[in-house]
Amino acid sequence: MILSDADILARLEAGELAIEPLDDPELQIQPASVDLRLGREFLEFQRTNIPCIHPNSEQEVDEYVTETIVEDGDDFILHPGDFVLGTTYERVEIPADLIAHVEGRSSLGRLAVVVHATAGLCDPGYRGQITLELSNLGTAPVALTPGMRISQLTFTELKTEAERPYGSDRGSKYQDQDGPQASRIQSDDEFGGDQLERE
Numbered sequence: 001m002i003l004s005d006a007d008i009l010a011r012l013e014a015g016e017l018a019i020e021p022l023d024d025p026e027l028q029i030q031p032a033s034v035d036l037r038l039g040r041e042f043l044e045f046q047r048t049n050i051p052c053i054h055p056n057s058e059q060e061v062d063e064y065v066t067e068t069i070v071e072d073g074d075d076f077i078l079h080p081g082d083f084v085l086g087t088t089y090e091r092v093e094i095p096a097d098l099i100a101h102v103e104g105r106s107s108l109g110r111l112a113v114v115v116h117a118t119a120g121l122c123d124p125g126y127r128g129q130i131t132l133e134l135s136n137l138g139t140a141p142v143a144l145t146p147g148m149r150i151s152q153l154t155f156t157e158l159k160t161e162a163e164r165p166y167g168s169d170r171g172s173k174y175q176d177q178d179g180p181q182a183s184r185i186q187s188d189d190e191f192g193g194d195q196l197e198r199e
């Protein structure tokens with residue numbers, strides 16, 4: 001079941017879901033979702049001389065990424081074809097019996113701005129800001145202003161609570177993330193890795 005505005009409000013009031021700061025609930029809580037605002041930090045990807053990025057190389061991933069912080073009154077210009085990581089301004093805490101989906105807003109979609117290129121699921125138990133995978137599929141640069149409502153979260157109730165919510169597992173590498181977080185896929189190896197068995 002997807003939560004309605006009344007369900008979301010009841011959860012927030014009961015302290016069973018946190019979205020903070022929710023400065024303007026009347027504006028941000030939509031009929032079945034909550035609009036989240038854009039933070040001021042961005043991670044941009046550099047053109048690189050190395051032949052390719054190996055996802056399991058922390059050094060290659062880190063060298064590829066630079067941070068930009070947008071000052072008050074400034075915008076972040078997202079150029080056609082760009083892919084950058086942004087962050088929600090709000091921090092969320094998802095309880096063990098909900099999952100949240102990060103969705104774009106139609107008004108930005110109509111300007112060809114896509115808010116999550118691939119991954120859009122916040123696990124039961126997840127706490128932290130949400131990293132946004134921002135891209136511009138259009139032909140004109142688009143100015144993104146920190147504080148603008150950029151994405152929306154919908155919530156789906158699970159039939160039963162997750163037995164091992166996000167954060168209880170050693171692999172929960174994005175728990176409590178603050179600001180945009182580059183891929184930490186390299187730490188999958190520390191946690192046992194994703195290896196195919198040799199025949």
Ligand SMILES: Nc1ccn([C@H]2C[C@H](O)[C@@H](COP(=O)(O)OP(=O)(O)OP(=O)(O)O)O2)c(=O)n1
Pocket residue numbers: 102116119120121122123124126129130131132133166171172173174
């Ligand atoms: N656009 C998104 C999607 C997810 N998340 C956060 C909330 C999720 O609960 C957490 C982990 O997401 P995934 O399970 O999709 O990521 P991984 O499988 O790569 O990470 P892990 O191994 O930690 O589960 O990241 C985020 O900040 N921004």
